[in-house]
Amino acid sequence: xxxxxxxxxxxxxxxxxxxxxxxxxxxxxxxxxxxxxxxxxxxxxxxxxxxxxxxxxxxxxxxxxxxxxxxxxxxxxxxxxxxxxxxxxxxxxxxxxxxxxxxxxxxxxxxxxxxxxxxxxxxxxxxxxxxxxxxxxxxxxxxxxxxxxxxxxxxxxxxxxxxxxxxxxxxxxxxxxxxxxxxxxxxxxxxxxxxxxxxxxxxxxxxxx
Amino acid sequence: xxxxxxxxxxxxxxxxxxxxxxxxxxxxxxxxxxxxxxxxxxxxxxxxxxxxxxxxxxxxxxxxxxxxxxxxxxxxxxxxxxxxxxxxxxxxxxxxxxxxxxxxxxxxxxxxxxxxxxxxxxxxxxxxxxxxxxxxxxxxxxxxxxxxxxxxxxxxxxxxxxxxxxxxxxxxxxxxxxxxxxxxxxxxxxxxxxxxxxxxxxxxxxxxx
Numbered sequence: 217x218x219x220x221x222x223x224x225x226x227x228x229x230x231x232x233x234x235x236x237x238x239x240x241x242x243x244x245x246x247x248x249x250x251x252x253x254x255x256x257x258x259x260x261x262x263x264x265x266x267x268x269x270x271x272x273x274x275x276x277x278x279x280x281x282x283x284x285x286x287x288x289x290x291x292x293x294x295x296x297x298x299x300x301x302x303x304x305x306x307x308x309x310x311x312x313x314x315x316x317x318x319x320x321x322x323x324x325x326x327x328x329x330x331x332x333x334x335x336x337x338x339x340x341x342x343x344x345x346x347x348x349x350x351x352x353x354x355x356x357x358x359x360x361x362x363x364x365x366x367x368x369x370x371x372x373x374x375x376x377x378x379x380x381x382x383x384x385x386x387x388x389x390x391x392x393x394x395x396x397x398x399x400x401x402x403x404x405x406x407x408x409x410x411x412x413x414x415x416x417x418x419x420x421x422x423x424x425x
Numbered sequence: 426x427x428x429x430x431x432x433x434x435x436x437x438x439x440x441x442x443x444x445x446x447x448x449x450x451x452x453x454x455x456x457x458x459x460x461x462x463x464x465x466x467x468x469x470x471x472x473x474x475x476x477x478x479x480x481x482x483x484x485x486x487x488x489x490x491x492x493x494x495x496x497x498x499x500x501x502x503x504x505x506x507x508x509x510x511x512x513x514x515x516x517x518x519x520x521x522x523x524x525x526x527x528x529x530x531x532x533x534x535x536x537x538x539x540x541x542x543x544x545x546x547x548x549x550x551x552x553x554x555x556x557x558x559x560x561x562x563x564x565x566x567x568x569x570x571x572x573x574x575x576x577x578x579x580x581x582x583x584x585x586x587x588x589x590x591x592x593x594x595x596x597x598x599x600x601x602x603x604x605x606x607x608x609x610x611x612x613x614x615x616x617x618x619x620x621x622x623x624x625x626x627x628x629x630x631x632x633x634x
Contacts, residue, residue: 311630337550338550338557339550341546341547341548348547365630368630372632373632374630374631374632375624375628375630375631375632375633377621377624377630378613378617378621381602381605381613381618381621382625382630384601384602384605385598385601385602385621385625386630388597388598388601388602388605389594389597389598389601392593392594392597392598392601393590393593393594393597396590396593396597404587404590408587409590412586412587412590412594415584415586415629416591416594416629417629417630418629418630418631419584419628419629419631420624420625420626420627420628420629420631421520421574421577421583421584421586421591421595421626421627422583422584422627422628422629422631423581423582423583423584424584425634
């Protein structure tokens with residue numbers, strides 16, 4: 217799926233006769249490395265192309281600028297994450313076991329993508345050709361989760377509820393608590409955060425029966 | 426509390442010998458009116474000062490620019506909302522009744538501030554002298570909610586849980602579902618959204634016992 221930033225900062229992207237997926241992949245990989253080390257705001261196109269072994273001109277054959285690069289990185293990561301999440305939804309087990317597996321996948325992802333994920337939480341509302349980027353990503357994840365919740369309701373493992381609202385709420389909660397965790401890693405262990413989300417999602421504030 | 430946008434767009438704010446609270450109030454009031462009618466992105470300082478009956482120069486005596494105006498509006502609204510929420514927390518009743526009252530206050534607020542609230546959800550991460558604006562607002566609301574949750578735990582009405590994490594999760598859930606609601610008002614009635622949040626917060630996905 218091709219999504220680009222609207223109102224790109226910097227130069228206009230030149231048309232590409234034949235895009236080379238390998239060049240694009242190397243540019244994105246170099247970006248991931250620099251973002252991990254320095255965060256997205258500090259990323260400079262000059263450093264990125266040096267890391268990837270290309271010229272600045274080549275970068276602008278593939279991306280409109282820094283904002284467009286971020287959109288493309290987010291789209292790639294979202295697709296990758298969706299594949300992993302869907303696999304965890306499809307396995308055996310109760311709905312709760314599926315959600316627990318998916319949560320591990322998600323916490324792996326945010327740990328791995330830490331600087332990029334935090335930048336996404338802060339600046340993910342950038343306008344793209346598919347609407348605001350964060351709303352697009354949220355809708356993708358909610359659409360994948362929804363059938364899992366619907367099946368849980370059919371099985372009687374979850375209460376009957378509007379599955380769209382419920383999927384939105386669960387995804388939003390995961391995202392927000394994961395962001396909180398990354399900023400409080402010294403005081404909250406990962407296993408604690410996983411248990412917190414699972415208990416909140418399954419039982420809310422209710423005391424044990 | 427005085428909070429300003431960092432890296433203001435536009436002119437530098439001139440120092441004010443004696444600020445006139447009434448002038449500031451009229452500028453903010455005019456901004457609220459224009460944002461309600463046209464949304465924040467469409468707001469122009471020229472229109473704002475015409476509405477308030479001042480000159481552009483006067484505006485820049487009080488605000489660094491549009492981003493700084495938005496920070497000031499958010500701070501004012503957050504303080505006002507906190508006062509209302511704290512009052513609803515302090516009344517009689519069970520923890521659940523308190524949370525239900527607070528939720529009504531919150532849904533009143535987001536309905537009233539609709540365009541401004543949506544802009545806050547999209548662009549609330551603007552840097553201020555108190556850190557990112559949305560993180561600041563979230564921390565304020567979570568700090569107010571925390572003692573309510575702690576009292577609910579002491580009373581045995583809520584399960585024992587880290588109150589900081591729990592307060593963060595509840596505030597984030599309210600905010601996200603409220604944003605979803607404003608964008609789906611045609612399909613989701615307010616009463617339905619209120620019930621959804623309350624049930625999710627109190628019981629999660631658990632089926633009725």
